Amino acid sequence: xxxxxxxxxxxxxxxxxxxxxxxxxxxxxxxxxxxxxxxxxxxxxxxxxxxxxxxxxxxxxxxxxxxxxxxxxxxxxxxxxxxxxxxxxxxxxxxxxxxxxxxxxxxxxxxxxxxxxxxxxxxxxxxxxxxxxxxxxxxxxxxxxxxxxxxxxxxxxxxxxxxxxxxxxxxxxxxxxxxxxxxxxxxxxxxxxxxxxxxxxxxxxxxxxxxxxxxxxxxxxxxxxxxxxxxxxxxxxxxxxxxxxxxxxxxxxxxxxxxxxxxxxxxxxxxxxxxxxxxxxxxxxxxxxxxxxxxxxxxxxxxxxxxxxxxxxxxxxxxxxxxxxxxxxxxxxxxxxxxxxxxxxxxxxxxxxxxxxxxxxxxxxxxxxxxxxxxxxxxxxxxxxxxxxxxxxxxxxxxxxx
Numbered sequence: 001x002x003x004x005x006x007x008x009x010x011x012x013x014x015x016x017x018x019x020x021x022x023x024x025x026x027x028x029x030x031x032x033x034x035x036x037x038x039x040x041x042x043x044x045x046x047x048x049x050x051x052x053x054x055x056x057x058x059x060x061x062x063x064x065x066x067x068x069x070x071x072x073x074x075x076x077x078x079x080x081x082x083x084x085x086x087x088x089x090x091x092x093x094x095x096x097x098x099x100x101x102x103x104x105x106x107x108x109x110x111x112x113x114x115x116x117x118x119x120x121x122x123x124x125x126x127x128x129x130x131x132x133x134x135x136x137x138x139x140x141x142x143x144x145x146x147x148x149x150x151x152x153x154x155x156x157x158x159x160x161x162x163x164x165x166x167x168x169x170x171x172x173x174x175x176x177x178x179x180x181x182x183x184x185x186x187x188x189x190x191x192x193x194x195x196x197x198x199x200x201x202x203x204x205x206x207x208x209x210x211x212x213x214x215x216x217x218x219x220x221x222x223x224x225x226x227x228x229x230x231x232x233x234x235x236x237x238x239x240x241x242x243x244x245x246x247x248x249x250x251x252x253x254x255x256x257x258x259x260x261x262x263x264x265x266x267x268x269x270x271x272x273x274x275x276x277x278x279x280x281x282x283x284x285x286x287x288x289x290x291x292x293x294x295x296x297x298x299x300x301x302x303x304x305x306x307x308x309x310x311x312x313x314x315x316x317x318x319x320x321x322x323x324x325x326x327x328x329x330x331x332x333x334x335x336x337x338x339x340x341x342x343x344x345x346x347x348x349x350x351x352x353x354x355x356x357x358x359x360x361x362x363x364x365x366x367x368x369x370x371x372x373x374x375x376x377x378x379x380x381x382x383x384x385x386x387x388x389x390x391x392x393x394x395x396x397x398x399x400x401x402x
Contacts, residue, residue, distance in 0.1 A: 268320025
């Protein structure tokens with residue numbers, strides 16, 4: 001039986017019972033993240049299966065993000081009056097279809113079509129679900145519930161991607177997509193059963209989004225998110241070729257390396273939770289610094305397995321904090337409209353994710369993995385410098401938008 005909600009806010013009348021709903025949303029994010037970044041572990045297999053280069057296979061990472069960036073504001077505004085529970089269920093159904101299409105793809109174009117569907121899901125589900133935790137639990141638990149939802153991001157790396165990669169190694173890359181497909185179907189049932197009716201409340205409308213884009217806080221969040229996400233996904237999308245060619249890690253052990261990275265990411269998410277709530281920009285700068293150090297050091301210290309593994313731990317902790325810090329920076333710029341903040345966070349994050357994967361693929365096709373890591377590390381360092389500059393400007397009352 002579903003718990004009754006307030007018609008005005010959609011908050012659970014008995015909010016303590018909202019944790020199962022929070023976990024259902026978390027499972028949905030987990031299924032989405034797993035599907036989105038699964039090609040990282042299967043990249044070389046997908047390329048070999050369709051006789052395309054690693055850079056071309058990287059389109060499976062780039063395409064969903066660009067679609068998601070367009071879908072986030074478009075879908076959210078177009079469905080402003082639709083109950084959010086129904087929207088989340090519809091997106092999870094579409095995700096299951098996308099995974100099944102990828103598994104059965106007769107040619108590479110069909111894989112890309114499936115990734116377009118994934119992009120629509122990412123843009124819509126993230127925009128609605130990322131800021132939903134506060135409506136499902138008491139106000140005093142909202143921060144912890146949000147951290148739980150965002151923990152699905154590194155959890156997709158620590159469990160979803162290694163598991164999909166392992167299945168792909170054992171039964172072929174197509175079988176790797178069947179796992180998130182089955183998971184999506186299970187999450188659809190959980191969302192339908194556990195989520196209460198969720199009226200749209202104060203949905204993200206075009207006027208609100210335009211107003212946010214004129215704000216100093218939003219522009220600062222956009223700049224920092226662009227730099228660090230570009231750096232991270234420019235490098236991490238192609239971490240498997242680096243580990244195989246430079247570190248000389250056997251293919252069967254790549255899963256272990258991704259597992260360690262993901263575990264560190266979960267730790268980074270929860271470590272950043274409280275810090276991002278108090279000082280989001282400072283926490284964001286620290287996360288960027290960890291990524292910059294790890295990626296820059298990888299071509300030098302990552303040529304042996306112990307060094308590469310240690311740097312992946314540092315990298316994982318840093319990136320685990322990035323989504324939490326970025327979302328907190330956007331939320332700080334629009335506390336009165338959390339869904340609008342989530343839309344801008346999703347759109348900027350996904351567009352930059354795709355740009356990183358795309359640029360990284362071009363670099364990899366024309367250079368080598370160590371050069372790619374050095375370029376990405378330099379970009380992450382620029383984010384750290386920008387964070388320090390913005391902190392100085394904020395301290396002196398200067399307007400970033402001027």
